[in-house]
Amino acid sequence: MATINVSRNYTMREKFYLPAIFQGLRITLKRFIQGFVFHKKYTIMYPEEKREYSQRFRGMHFISLDENNIENCTACLLCETVCPSECIHIVADERDPAQNPYGVRKEKRPLSFDIDAIRCCFCGFCEESCPKDAIKLSRNYELSVLSRGEAIYNLDHLKRKVIGRG
Numbered sequence: 507m508a509t510i511n512v513s514r515n516y517t518m519r520e521k522f523y524l525p526a527i528f529q530g531l532r533i534t535l536k537r538f539i540q541g542f543v544f545h546k547k548y549t550i551m552y553p554e555e556k557r558e559y560s561q562r563f564r565g566m567h568f569i570s571l572d573e574n575n576i577e578n579c580t581a582c583l584l585c586e587t588v589c590p591s592e593c594i595h596i597v598a599d600e601r602d603p604a605q606n607p608y609g610v611r612k613e614k615r616p617l618s619f620d621i622d623a624i625r626c627c628f629c630g631f632c633e634e635s636c637p638k639d640a641i642k643l644s645r646n647y648e649l650s651v652l653s654r655g656e657a658i659y660n661l662d663h664l665k666r667k668v669i670g671r672g
């Protein structure tokens with residue numbers, strides 16, 4: 507593979523570095539004085555306090571349910587196909603015709619539905635592409651886990667109601 511060298515012409519001011527260092531120190535000093543003298547706070551006591559996020563904020567997904575608490579997903583695989591991060595993995599199955607009150611409207615179901623939240627870039631394409639309004643992005647951003655495996659959310663988890671929407 508060829509290597510591309512990208513050169514950049516620095517100005518005299520950039521080469522000197524000191525103006526940038528003093529600019530950083532000036533901001534630090536300003537914040538220190540504002541906090542120390544005027545008691546202005548830039549941090550919050552999370553998790554007791556939480557910041558307001560934009561209405562357009564996209565957090566962890568959930569799968570919406572119908573009036574019978576059955577997932578709206580019909581395992582069409584559109585979301586899996588459109589996902590740029592390839593982090594959705596669905597195994598489709600046929601709904602038992604004897605216990606299917608929906609007929610052809612819901613003849614397929616997801617046998618498993620996994621989303622790898624570490625790979626996900628929360629672009630929202632899956633939500634936009636879903637013809638059943640089944641997969642949705644919530645406003646839940648509290649996704650800390652202790653291992654990578656825990657960041658793979660399965661169907662049971664995705665069907666649970668989540669903060670703010672669901």
Ligand code: SF4
Nearest residue numbers: 589626627629630632
């Ligand atoms: S939000 Fe984007 S990256 Fe995440 S699962 Fe949906 S389509 Fe994939």
Ligand code: SF4
Nearest residue numbers: 579580582583585636
């Ligand atoms: S969530 Fe929507 S797009 Fe994804 S498989 Fe289910 S019905 Fe299709």
